[in-house]
Amino acid sequence: MVLCVCEAIGEREVDSHIDRGVSSVRELKAACGAGGDCGACVRELHERIRSRRNLSAVELQAVR
Ligand code: FES
Numbered sequence: 001m002v003l004c005v006c007e008a009i010g011e012r013e014v015d016s017h018i019d020r021g022v023s024s025v026r027e028l029k030a031a032c033g034a035g036g037d038c039g040a041c042v043r044e045l046h047e048r049i050r051s052r053r054n055l056s057a058v059e060l061q062a063v064r
Helices: 011-019 025-032 042-063
Strands: 002-004
Touching: 002 011, 002 042, 011 025, 011 042, 025 042
Parallel strands: none
Antiparallel strands: none
16 A cells, blocks of 8 residues: 555555664655655654554564
């Protein structure tokens, strides 16, 4: 599913950047351009970063 229509960037690409350490929309914008044009996707990108990073924290706790 495309998350940023302006830059044609989908969930997989966004998740890949998050998994490599991107922790804000600003960083995501710098990494791939998502959210850097009309801004309509910024809220969704922010939520995806937040939820995926939380998931990672939970997963990390599970293996400790
Ligand atoms: S939809 Fe992402 S910047 Fe326009």
